[in-house]
Amino acid sequence: MKNTSPLLSLIATALLIPSLTASDAPILIDLGSGAGKAEGNYNLINGDGLTGRDAIKKILTSYPLVDEKGSPAGTLVVKSDDLVNWGEAESDACWTGSKPAALAGIPASATDDGFYIRCRHGITPTMSFAFSGLPAFQEYSVVFYSARGALGIGVTKLSVVLGKGNGASISSSFENSSEVGTFTAQSTSKGYLTLDYTVPLRGKSSLGALNFISLTPISGTSSVAVPSSISDPSVGALLSLGDATVILKK
Structure with a gap:
C-alpha cells in the first residue's frame, strides 16, 4: 500500500x-398474495393477483430486500421464460393446516399462500431468483417451504445456478405439514447468488408450489x-x- x-x-x-x-439477520421472503403479507420485515414477492403473461410482466422486476432487522440486504430479481404457467394460489388452494416444526415462529401469513408453477406438454419451465448486493463469499443456510391445499402433487426443487451449493427438493406440496427443503449456498466474489425454482415432470405434467424462502447467514x-x-x-x-x-x- x-x-x-x-x-x-x-x-x-x-x-x-x-x-x-x-x-x-436472515432474509425472509413471503411469496404469494399481497393480501396475505406477513407482518414485520418480510419481503413480499407477488403478482397482484394476475396470471399468465400479465403476471410474468409484473413479477419481472427488481425488489429491494431487507433483513429481519429491517436493514438493507441487497436486491432480488425474479425471472422466468414465456413457457412458465404460474400464478398466485387461490384461497381454496392455500394450505392452512399444520406446518413443519422447522417453521416454528414463522407466521401463517407467510406460509399459507404461495406461487404455483405448472409443467405441461413435457416441458419443465424455470423461475429464477437472482440475488445481488450480498456480502462476497457469504454462506447461507437456505430454507424453503411449499404447500397447497389442492393438486399440489409435484416435486418442488430449488437449485443453485450462480454461486456454490447443491439445492434441495420437497417431495410433494399437497397438504405439506412435515417437509421443508434445506441446503447451504454461498454467494460469488461479487455478491451474487441465483436459485432456480423448478417442478420436475411426473409423466408429461406436474404442479408444485413455493410459499416461503429464508436465507440465514452462517457464522x-x-x-x-x-x-x-x-x-x-x-x-x-x-x-x-x-x-x-x-x-x-x-
Whole structure:
C-alpha cells in the first residue's frame, strides 16, 4: 500500500466501514398474495393477483430486500421464460393446516399462500431468483417451504445456478405439514447468488408450489473485495489501495 497522510487514511476508513458490515439477520421472503403479507420485515414477492403473461410482466422486476432487522440486504430479481404457467394460489388452494416444526415462529401469513408453477406438454419451465448486493463469499443456510391445499402433487426443487451449493427438493406440496427443503449456498466474489425454482415432470405434467424462502447467514467469515482506489471529491484526493481482500470475522 502506498504511503498516505493521516487525513486520507481516516477518510478511507470512514468510507470502507459501511461496506464491510455483514449482517447475521436472515432474509425472509413471503411469496404469494399481497393480501396475505406477513407482518414485520418480510419481503413480499407477488403478482397482484394476475396470471399468465400479465403476471410474468409484473413479477419481472427488481425488489429491494431487507433483513429481519429491517436493514438493507441487497436486491432480488425474479425471472422466468414465456413457457412458465404460474400464478398466485387461490384461497381454496392455500394450505392452512399444520406446518413443519422447522417453521416454528414463522407466521401463517407467510406460509399459507404461495406461487404455483405448472409443467405441461413435457416441458419443465424455470423461475429464477437472482440475488445481488450480498456480502462476497457469504454462506447461507437456505430454507424453503411449499404447500397447497389442492393438486399440489409435484416435486418442488430449488437449485443453485450462480454461486456454490447443491439445492434441495420437497417431495410433494399437497397438504405439506412435515417437509421443508434445506441446503447451504454461498454467494460469488461479487455478491451474487441465483436459485432456480423448478417442478420436475411426473409423466408429461406436474404442479408444485413455493410459499416461503429464508436465507440465514452462517457464522464464520465472509470476504469483501476492496476496490483498488477510492475517490473523495470533497478533498479532491485519490487514495490507491492496490488489490486487497478483507476477511470479516464475526
